[in-house]
Ligand SMILES: Nc1nc2c(ncn2[C@@H]2O[C@H](COP(=O)(O)OP(=O)(O)O)[C@@H](O)[C@H]2O)c(=O)[nH]1
């Protein structure tokens with residue numbers, strides 16, 4: 001039987017199989033995605049991002065447990081381009097997520113680092129949609145907030161949680177990484193460590209500055225809360241769950257839910273179009289011709305824009 005109907009029936013092996021196909025990016029995955037598309041659009045997609053080691057995985061684990069206690073099913077996608085698939089970080093994630101394993105209401109998947117970051121972003125978006133179609137009420141996406149691609153992955157969520165931890169001195173990683181603008185909820189994890197209150201204050205100040213600088217109407221009605229947690233023992237996690245529920249209610253009542261869905265559809269369309277057009281062009285032109293243009297550009301015989309025009313017009 002085809003994968004899509006099996007996934008809609010709750011077949012977890014079919015789900016795992018399709019995710020592998022998505023990572024390989026071939027026609028079978030696209031066919032299944034097409035069949036699943038009408039069944040998407042129900043899950044609450046929650047991005048969890050922040051610097052490595054802030055406790056994202058531990059927090060995601062606790063959030064998942066909290067959602068399960070409230071009766072919601074949870075899909076988890078862990079994206080970590082900085083660590084290889086078999087690396088230690090991932091092994092750590094596996095161990096930590098062990099208390100969730102065996103629960104049929106939970107599905108956990110770590111994304112492999114294959115190909116480009118752009119490819120990873122595409123694959124992650126597709127996997128989120130597959131989990132949505134499979135009926136998971138909540139999809140948690142953990143990404144390391146270090147680069148634009150990872151930030152883009154987080155941005156496609158309905159609700160984005162930026163995780164910070166009290167660190168060395170006054171350094172607030174989320175500020176340095178430019179994550180403040182995408183945060184719907186800010187969490188200062190490791191509140192058992194010294195400096196947590198200071199970090200929370202720094203984030204509040206940054207938020208206030210951001211609000212003053214933002215143009216009128218920029219999500220003005222939602223003020224991102226700054227919450228403290230100790231993910232290790234679950235302290236403060238209930239408040240994060242409440243904030244998530246409040247943000248969802250806000251998105252729905254303000255019409256932003258539909259707005260974000262549409263923004264994501266546009267992103268998806270443009271990304272897919274870009275990939276497809278580039279693929280077709282490269283296939284038509286051929287590797288040798290591309291290398292030839294590269295040589296000419298490097299020798300300063302021609303500039304990039306002229307080369308692009310020639311490639312597009314003479315293919
Ligand atoms: N002290 C303390 N350590 C924590 C807390 N949450 C996570 N950790 C530890 O911080 C380390 C990194 O956590 P992890 O969840 O893997 O962070 P990630 O890289 O952001 O996913 C691990 O050793 C965790 O046990 C916390 O609330 N307090």
Ligand SMILES: [Mg+2]
Nearest residue numbers: 056057093142
């Ligand atoms: Mg992690």
